[in-house]
Structure formats: C-alpha cells, structure tokens
Amino acid sequence: MAAIPIVDLDDNKTDRVVKQLDEAFSTVGFVYLTNHGIQQATIDSVLKASKHFFQLPDDVKNQTRRDSSKDNDGYVGINQEILGTNNLQEIKEAYNVTSSNSIFPSEELDPEFRSAVVSLALELTELTKRLLTFMALALGLEDNFFVDRHRFMFQDQTKNATTFRTLYYPSLADTHIQPGVVRCGAHSDYGTITLLLQDDVGGLQVLSGTEWISAVPIPGSILVNLGDLMQFWTAGRYTATVHRVLVPEEEIRRKSTRQSIAFFVHPDNDVMVSQLNGCNDHPPVGALDYLKTRLSATYKY
Ligand SMILES: O=C(O)CCC(=O)C(=O)O
Numbered sequence: 451m452a453a454i455p456i457v458d459l460d461d462n463k464t465d466r467v468v469k470q471l472d473e474a475f476s477t478v479g480f481v482y483l484t485n486h487g488i489q490q491a492t493i494d495s496v497l498k499a500s501k502h503f504f505q506l507p508d509d510v511k512n513q514t515r516r517d518s519s520k521d522n523d524g525y526v527g528i529n530q531e532i533l534g535t536n537n538l539q540e541i542k543e544a545y546n547v548t549s550s551n552s553i554f555p556s557e558e559l560d561p562e563f564r565s566a567v568v569s570l571a572l573e574l575t576e577l578t579k580r581l582l583t584f585m586a587l588a589l590g591l592e593d594n595f596f597v598d599r600h601r602f603m604f605q606d607q608t609k610n611a612t613t614f615r616t617l618y619y620p621s622l623a624d625t626h627i628q629p630g631v632v633r634c635g636a637h638s639d640y641g642t643i644t645l646l647l648q649d650d651v652g653g654l655q656v657l658s659g660t661e662w663i664s665a666v667p668i669p670g671s672i673l674v675n676l677g678d679l680m681q682f683w684t685a686g687r688y689t690a691t692v693h694r695v696l697v698p699e700e701e702i703r704r705k706s707t708r709q710s711i712a713f714f715v716h717p718d719n720d721v722m723v724s725q726l727n728g729c730n731d732h733p734p735v736g737a738l739d740y741l742k743t744r745l746s747a748t749y750k751y
C-alpha cells in the first residue's frame with residue numbers, strides 16, 4: 451500500500467528536500483512536512499478561537515456569512531458548499547479569510563479570532579514561498595519562478611485569491627446518518643498547493659490508485675497536497691490527488707467534533723498558466739478565471 455511520505459524540513463538540505471518533494475508530488479500527491487518551523491501554539495490558538503466562533507448561534511455566525519455575489523470571505527454553513535459530486539449532504543462549516551483586511555467576526559464575539567488567524571496565515575505564506583522555491587528547483591526552473599507568480603498571497607484578494615480556511619465538522623452524535631452524508635465529499639483542490647493542518651481526530655482519506663488511504667494525523671506535521679492548476683501547470687507530472695472526509699463509523703469519533711485548517715494557495719489573479727512542457731494542446735488558463743469556475747460549481751448559494 452502506498453504511504454504518504456514524510457519530509458523533514460529541518461536541516462535545510464535543499465537537494466534532499468527537493469528530491470523528496472518531487473518524488474511525493476509525482477506519485478501519491480500528498481506529503482507530511484515536519485520541522486516546518488510553525489509553532490504548535492500558533493496553530494492551537496486558531497483552533498481554539500475557531501471552535502469558539504463555530505459554537506456561536508447560527509444567526510450570529512450568519513452576520514459574517516460568505517456571499518457568493520461578493521467574494522470568497524466569511525462563514526460557510528452546513529451544505530452551503532458541496533465538494534463531492536455524489537453526496538447528498540456535507541456536514542461541515544468553514545470560515546474563509548483572504549487577507550488581514552478580510553471580513554472577521556467582531557472582537558466582542560470572538561476576541562482572539564482575527565489575530566490568531568492572521569498570525570498563522572502569515573507564517574503559512576512564508577512556508578509556502580519556501581515550498582514554491584523547492585518545487586521550482588525540482589522542475590528545473592529558476593528558483594523564483596513560482597514565487598514571482600504568487601507575489602500577493604494573503605495580501606489583497608483583488609490581486610491574489612489565496613484563502614486561509616478554518617473548518618469545523620460538528621458532532622454527529624444524535625444524528626441518524628443517511629447514506630450519502632459525509633463530512634467532506636471527494637474532491638481535488640483547485641489551486642497551486644494546499645497546506646493542511648488537522649487536529650487529532652482523523653478521518654481524512656486520500657485516493658491512491660483505486661485505494662483510499664488514511665492521512666492519519668501526525669502531531670506537529672503539516673500536510674501538503676497539490677491542486678488542479680498545478681497538475682495542469684506541470685502537464686501532469688504532479689498529481690492533484692482526490693481526498694475526502696467520511697463520517698466516522700465508530701460512535702466515539704462520530705461524537706467528536708473535528709477541526710482542520712486549509713491554506714489554499716493560488717497564483718496571482720492575472721497569471722496565465724501554460725503547461726511547462728511547452729505542449730500547446732491546451733490553451734493557457736487564467737488563474738482567477740479558473741478559480742471562479744470551480745467555486746461556482748461547488749457553492750450552492
Ligand atoms: O478537513 C480536511 O481534512 C480536508 C478539507 C479539504 O480537503 C478542503 O477543504 O479542501
């Protein structure tokens with residue numbers, strides 16, 4: 451069975467890291483990073499402030515609800531977004547943030563939310579730049595090739611759509627689970643890469659060939675996977691792997707809430723992505739146009 455590899459970023463041995471990332475992205479499409487430099491306390495602050503927000507009454511959460519007619523920021527309620535194509539229901543809530551000037555819950559409601567989210571998002575932005583450099587080297591490009599095309603990450607959503615998202619899967623203790631109900635439907639991500647942090651509950655599964663493998667939580671690690679735009683960019687050398695979160699079979703885990711954090715990295719809005727192998731069988735794709743098409747297919751309102 452294919453396993454998700456672990457890459458240690460600690461010793462700054464660039465050649466080794468580049469090689470290991472290249473191997474992981476060309477095969478399973480997911481990798482755990484360890485010694486990535488982000489403190490657990492920074493992550494825990496976001497999980498704590500998020501949990502506080504998600505446990506507020508619906509009418510309060512709806513004050514900052516995402517509005518498809520505007521932009522991508524704000525609270526996303528249960529079933530507002532359906533990622534899987536065959537699922538009746540996806541029992542998840544989320545909150546999207548695109549910069550420090552995004553829409554945030556008011557300080558009276560959730561005093562720590564904004565500062566915790568912005569601190570972690572800025573650290574994830576820096577980590578992303580390191581990863582984009584490693585990926586450019588792996589692909590035989592100038593080391594700044596991808597960084598130059600991701601100049602406005604988490605700065606200004608009119609220039610770059612990179613999105614920090616905190617996710618909350620409520621307890622399903624007393625719910626009668628119908629067939630077709632999941633926590634997060636099977637999908638591949640849309641952009642360049644996604645950095646994914648999860649609590650210790652587990653449930654994330656990754657499609658490897660025809661087999662679903664569990665991406666079990668490894669304390670202190672960050673998962674990285676690729677989005678469809680990067681698969682296109684690399685003309686299929688790197689894989690945008692399908693993943694999902696099912697409703698746990700065990701009562702105890704079904705009762706538990708689950709939390710995760712995703713940092714969806716996108717190129718600057720005006721970047722035209724063309725296949726790096728020089729193949730012209732697909733016309734270039736505009737980064738923002740592509741994202742808009744994908745978002746309009748998954749958000750129900
Ligand atoms: O919650 C998770 O572990 C995965 C979430 C996810 O894949 C997504 O939001 O794209």
Ligand SMILES: [Fe+2]
Nearest residue numbers: 637638639693
């Ligand atoms: Fe995803």
